Every structure is written in structure tokens, then in C-alpha cells.
Amino acid sequence: MNLYALLRVALRALAINKLRSLLTMLGIIIGVGAVIVMIAVGSGAQARVEEQIRSLGSNLLLILSGATTSGGVRMGFGSNLTLTEDDAAAIPREIPEVTAAPALRGSAQIVWGNQNWSTVIFGVTPEYLEVRQWEIAAGRRFDATDMAGAAKVCLIGQTVARQLFGGVDPVGQSIRVRRVPFTVVGVLEGKGQSMMGSDQDDLVIMPISTARKRVLGAANLAKQRSVGTIWVKVPEGNDMKAAEEQVRALLRQRHRLQPGQDDDFSLRNLEEVAAAQEASSRVLALLLAAVASVSLVVGGIGIMNIMLVSVTERTREIGLRRAVGARTRDILGQFLVEAVTLSLIGGLAGIALGVGAAFGIARIAGWRIVLSPEAVVLAVAFAFAIGVFFGFYPARKAARLNPVEALRFE
Amino acid sequence: MPTALIQTRDLLKIYRVGDTEVRALDGVTMQITTGDFVAVMGPSGSGKSTFMNVLGCLDRPSGGEYLLDGRPVANLTDDALAEVRNRSVGFVFQNFNLLPRTSALENVELPLVYAGVAARERNLRAAEMIAKVGLAARGHHQPAQLSGGQQQRVAIARALVTRPKLILADEPTGALDSRTSLEIMALLQELNRTGMTVVIVTHENDIARFARRVLRFRDGRVVADEANPPLDAALMFAEEPVHA
Numbered sequence: 001m002n003l004y005a006l007l008r009v010a011l012r013a014l015a016i017n018k019l020r021s022l023l024t025m026l027g028i029i030i031g032v033g034a035v036i037v038m039i040a041v042g043s044g045a046q047a048r049v050e051e052q053i054r055s056l057g058s059n060l061l062l063i064l065s066g067a068t069t070s071g072g073v074r075m076g077f078g079s080n081l082t083l084t085e086d087d088a089a090a091i092p093r094e095i096p097e098v099t100a101a102p103a104l105r106g107s108a109q110i111v112w113g114n115q116n117w118s119t120v121i122f123g124v125t126p127e128y129l130e131v132r133q134w135e136i137a138a139g140r141r142f143d144a145t146d147m148a149g150a151a152k153v154c155l156i157g158q159t160v161a162r163q164l165f166g167g168v169d170p171v172g173q174s175i176r177v178r179r180v181p182f183t184v185v186g187v188l189e190g191k192g193q194s195m196m197g198s199d200q201d202d203l204v205i206m207p208i209s210t211a212r213k214r215v216l217g218a219a220n221l222a223k224q225r226s227v228g229t230i231w232v233k234v235p236e237g238n239d240m241k242a243a244e245e246q247v248r249a250l251l252r253q254r255h256r257l258q259p260g261q262d263d264d265f266s267l268r269n270l271e272e273v274a275a276a277q278e279a280s281s282r283v284l285a286l287l288l289a290a291v292a293s294v295s296l297v298v299g300g301i302g303i304m305n306i307m308l309v310s311v312t313e314r315t316r317e318i319g320l321r322r323a324v325g326a327r328t329r330d331i332l333g334q335f336l337v338e339a340v341t342l343s344l345i346g347g348l349a350g351i352a353l354g355v356g357a358a359f360g361i362a363r364i365a366g367w368r369i370v371l372s373p374e375a376v377v378l379a380v381a382f383a384f385a386i387g388v389f390f391g392f393y394p395a396r397k398a399a400r401l402n403p404v405e406a407l408r409f410e
Numbered sequence: 411m412p413t414a415l416i417q418t419r420d421l422l423k424i425y426r427v428g429d430t431e432v433r434a435l436d437g438v439t440m441q442i443t444t445g446d447f448v449a450v451m452g453p454s455g456s457g458k459s460t461f462m463n464v465l466g467c468l469d470r471p472s473g474g475e476y477l478l479d480g481r482p483v484a485n486l487t488d489d490a491l492a493e494v495r496n497r498s499v500g501f502v503f504q505n506f507n508l509l510p511r512t513s514a515l516e517n518v519e520l521p522l523v524y525a526g527v528a529a530r531e532r533n534l535r536a537a538e539m540i541a542k543v544g545l546a547a548r549g550h551h552q553p554a555q556l557s558g559g560q561q562q563r564v565a566i567a568r569a570l571v572t573r574p575k576l577i578l579a580d581e582p583t584g585a586l587d588s589r590t591s592l593e594i595m596a597l598l599q600e601l602n603r604t605g606m607t608v609v610i611v612t613h614e615n616d617i618a619r620f621a622r623r624v625l626r627f628r629d630g631r632v633v634a635d636e637a638n639p640p641l642d643a644a645l646m647f648a649e650e651p652v653h654a
Contacts, residue, residue, distance in 0.1 A: 005523060016511055320507040323468060324568070325496025325524035327489045403468045407503070 027299025032350025042285025123211020339391020500569025
């Protein structure tokens with residue numbers, strides 16, 4: 001018997017018990033639907049994490065200045081600015097291919113017309129924008145000339161633009177940062193929330209020379225060249241671990257630290273942080289899919305159950321088919337195709353249900369979902385496999401019936 | 411000289427029920443020539459049904475030899491036996507065994523499906539057989555819409571559709587009233603007159619009278635083998651008073 005003939009026999013048998021077939025399929029429909037929804041939600045969460053990691057910039061080392069101890073009270077990293085712009089300049093000189101960007105951080109009240117806003121000020125070199133992968137939405141970057149002249153120019157983040165300017169184009173406008181007038185030369189592209197949940201777009205970026213001299217300098221006059229952080233970008237494909245060790249060794253040497261003495265800075269490999277975040281979101285997605293596939297397995301057991309009933313009910317039919325020339329594999333094929341048909345139709349209906357439910361969740365709960373064709377194919381393949389796996393035992397039972405006894409069965 | 415369609419020698423069929431051994435067939439040696447009409451009789455448990463199942467290749471003997479159309483079939487594989495059943499044997503059962511919710515034509519087609527015959531030819535041959543048993547107008551009826559006699563005719567058409575050499579009928583009139591039984595026996599006699607070999611199992615002497623030869627079984631052995639001048643079922647059917 002060819003596949004087409006088997007399919008026709010299967011569809012007819014399923015049509016005879018419509019309600020029963022539908023109820024049996026329901027298990028698979030719900031299972032496939034659940035798998036699709038869970039994969040969509042899981043990959044949505046994963047995509048969000050990946051996006052946040054990308055917004056940070058890739059292949060980054062973050063060096064934080066050391067901590068001070070004052071009267072037995074230990075302050076946090078950055079309280080003692082042990083790093084300098086010279087350290088930042090030395091890193092790309094000594095370690096080939098890496099880029100280093102120093103940053104001085106402070107906070108300030110900024111004013112435009114009758115609006116004001118408290119935000120974070122970053123004094124940086126032009127490399128910073130490249131290293132942190134900040135793109136410009138409007139206007140221009142600042143350049144070496146602005147750096148050298150300590151020009152009173154700045155770039156503002158999307159949040160600042162929104163809070164201070166509302167609908168007005170900020171480029172070319174003059175704002176006051178701690179009463180110092182600055183010209184806004186550009187607006188940064190939005191990055192959204194960071195992995196820790198803070199708003200990355202709430203900031204003002206200006207040349208580090210300007211920041212030191214005009215805005216943040218007062219507290220750090222003694223240390224003319226010191227900075228709070230240095231970002232180091234390692235080219236794609238280079239060993240992050242090796243770069244980390246080279247940077248550590250270089251800084252220890254520059255800071256004249258003896259072997260055994262603690263680092264006076266803190267070095268973080270953001271790759272590791274990102275990898276951990278990504279791994280946990282992947283585990284979550286897998287877990288969701290695994291829980292959902294349990295319901296698919298339960299659906300498969302339902303198919304097996306009903307197929308066993310069907311084989312018993314149709315024992316005489318099986319005997320007759322054997323008597324008129326059906327081979328064991330014809331009978332096996334007939335019941336296997338019937339089980340797979342149940343699971344595949346259920347699978348297709350489940351896709352419709354799952355996709356609908358995923359969009360419903362995205363709409364109602366506002367969650368991010370990612371529907372990939374791979375997930376849909378996977379769910380159908382899984383449904384097919386369930387049909388074969390749970391259909392095989394009943395089909396084999398049917399095929400192994402002794403024709404004489406099957407014909408005599410009441 | 412008519413050739414032997416069926417030849418058996420020392421056919422054995424032994425079942426084990428717990429510790430006891432049941433010899434359903436205990437050394438059956440016989441032959442049936444092509445074109446014969448044989449009635450197999452005997453009390454229940456005499457081995458006549460087992461004999462039928464072995465002749466039809468539904469069951470394998472435990473021992474002995476069986477040649478069907480000159481070919482030894484006692485030790486064929488399951489698949490080879492299925493092919494023999496499909497090509498060489500047509501079965502007719504007491505309870506018709508038609509597939510429910512399936513038209514008469516499709517029921518007749520069934521053996522051709524397993525023979526791998528293309529759909530067009532299946533339709534043609536099934537229609538031809540349905541016409542041959544006198545149900546041309548009922549081809550699209552489902553079994554539930556047909557009378558017992560009509561259902562048995564459909565079953566006979568199904569048995570004939572692969573053009574087998576042998577029709578095996580197990581109590582073909584067991585579920586029918588006496589008038590319809592005559593009708594079915596007349597059909598089988600008609601087939602036999604055109605050269606078909608027919609073997610029926612029955613426990614009714616009235617039915618065995620239509621055969622040319624009667625084999626009597628007891629305890630798994632043939633105890634009598636008698637030639638029988640057959641009655642003409644068609645004639646009796648014509649003379650039978652029709653009850654209102």
C-alpha cells in the first residue's frame with residue numbers, strides 16, 4: 001500500500017470518530033502551542049539580554065580606579081583616582097591592536113532656558129564613542145581640535161534631549177552645565193536600559209580636557225591627569241583573557257606595585273559578565289521549552305491510548321485485511337500513519353494556537369517575543385516524532401495480531 | 411485429467427493449552443482437484459475450521475506437507491503467505507466481514523489495494539465483480555444499507571476480484587435465512603460451473619447437499635470422503651414458496 005492510500009485510510013478512520021480524534025489531537029495542539037509560546041517568550045527575553053549586551057559594546061575591559069581608605073573607612077572603587085590619562089595612552093602603545101578610552105565621571109545640573117535636569121557628565125576622548133559604540137543621531141562628534149582647545153561643546157543622550165528640549169532640535173543650542181555655557185553639537189542614538197536596569201541615555205558627553213578644566217576639575221586639581229575609568233576595546237577574535245593579563249601587568253608596572261601587593265585598580269572583563277547573563281537567559285528559555293514539551297509528551301500518551309483502543313476495536317478489520325493479502329508492514333503502516341496524522345494535524349493546529357497566543361501575550365502583557373521559523377519547524381518535527389514514537393507500539397500490536405484469532409475476535 | 415489444486419500429506423496442527431496437547435489436525439492426507447466443490451463437515455472441535463485456515467494460508471501447519479497449485483506453502487514466510495492469500499485464495503466468512511461505513515465497491519476493491527493494482531483498474535474490476543454477483547445498482551451502498559444476502563454477495567465479489575483459483579467459504583450461510591442461503595449456494599454453484607474450485611465448511615447437511623464431494627472430519631482426521639450428487643440450488647430457489 002502506498003503512502004497516499006494509507007493516508008486516505010487513516011483520514012477515513014479518524015473521521016469516523018470525529019470527537020474522539022479531536023480530543024486526542026487537543027493534547028498535541030496544546031503541547032505544540034505551549035512549546036511555541038514558551039520558545040517565543042524565552043527567545044524574546046534572550047534577545048533583550050543580547051541587545052543590552054550589544055549596547056554596552058563588545059569585547060570590552062573596564063578598568064576602575066582604586067579605593068581609598070580614610071580613617072579606617074574604605075571607600076568604593078573610583079574614590080581614589082589612581083588611573084591617569086597617561087595610563088590610557090600607554091595601553092594602546094604597549095599592547096598592539098587595543099583601543100583605550102579614559103573617562104572622567106561626575107554629575108551636574110544642566111539648564112536650557114527655563115528647563116533644568118540633573119544628569120551624569122562624562123569627560124572623554126574621541127575614542128570613547130567608538131569603544132562604547134555610541135552612534136550619533138544628529139549633529140557631529142567632537143574631534144581632536146575640540147580636545148586640544150578644551151572647547152565648550154557637548155553631546156547629549158536621548159533622555160536629556162527629551163527632558164530638556166522636548167520637541168526642539170537640540171543641535172546648536174546652548175546649555176549651561178554648572179553655569180558654564182556649552183554648545184550642543186550632537187545627539188546620541190538611544191541605547192535603552194543597561195543590563196543593571198539604569199538608563200544609559202541619561203548623560204552628557206564632553207571632551208575630557210573641557211570637563212577637567214571647566215566642570216569637574218575643582219575637586220581633582222591636585223591630580224591633573226587622573227581619571228575614574230578606562231575602557232579598553234580588544235579587537236574581535238583576540239584572546240580577552242590574554243589582553244586582560246597584559247593590561248594588568250602593564251598597569252602594575254606603571255604604578256610600581258611590588259609582587260604580592262594588591263592592585264590599586266579593578267579590572268573587569270565585561271565579556272564574562274555578558275556571557276554569564278546570556279547563559280542564564282538561555283537556560284531560562286530552555287527550561288520554559290522543556291516544561292512545555294512535557295505537555296507534548298502527555299499529548300503523545302493520549303495518542304497511544306486512543307490508538308490502543310482503536311486497534312482493539314478494529315481487530316476483526318485487521319484480521320480481514322490480513323486475510324485478503326495485507327502484509328504485517330501494511331497493517332503497521334496503516335496504524336502508524338493514523339497516529340502520525342493525528343499528531344501532525346494537531347501540530348499544525350497547535351502552531352496556529354501558539355502563534356496566536358504568542359502575539360496575544362506580546363500585546364496584552366507587552367512582553368517581547370521572538371517567533372523563529374526554526375521553533376515552528378522544531379515543534380512540528382517534535383509532534384511528528386511523538387506520533388511515530390507513541391504510535392509505534394499500538395501499530396506493532398496490530399501488525400502482530402494472529403489473523404486467525406483476529407478474525408474470530410468478538 | 412483434472413489436476414490437483416490442493417494436495418496435503420500428513421497435515422498436523424498441534425495447539426498446546428497448558429499442559430495438554432490438542433491435535434486439531436492429526437494427519438490429514440487428501441487432495442482436491444481443480445473445479446471441484448467440496449463441503450467440509452464435522453462437529454465443532456473436529457478440526458474443520460483449522461483445516462480451512464491452513465488451506466487458506468491464514469495458519470501454518472505444525473507438520474506435514476501442503477501443495478497449493480503444485481507449490482509447497484507450508485513453510486512460507488508471513489509476507490509470502492499474505493501474497494498467496496491475496497492472489498490465489500478468496501475468503502467468504504459467516505459474518506461477511508465487510509468494512510463498515512465503506513461502500514460495497516470499495517470493499518470489493520480492498521484485495522486489489524494490497525495487490526498494488528492502480529486505482530483506475532481497481533474501480534473497473536470491482537464494478538465488474540459487483541455486477542457479476544447481481545448488485546450493480548448497489549455499488550455505492552454501505553454494508554449497513556444492504557440485506558444479509560446482499561452483504562454476502564459483496565463479500566463473494568471481494569473474494570473473486572483478484573481472480574483466485576480457490577474460494578474458501580467458512581459457514582457462508584450461517585447468518586442467513588434458508589431462502590437467502592439457497593440464493594448464496596446457487597451463486598457458489600454457478601461460480602463452480604464456470605471452473606472455480608469451491609470449498610465450504612458447514613455443519614448443515616442441507617448445505618452440504620449442494621457440493622459434489624463431502625469430507626467429514628472427526629478429532630482432526632478425515633473419517634469419510636464421499637462423492638455426492640449435488641442438488642441444484644438455483645432450481646430449489648425457484649421452487650421455494652415466497653413467504654409473505
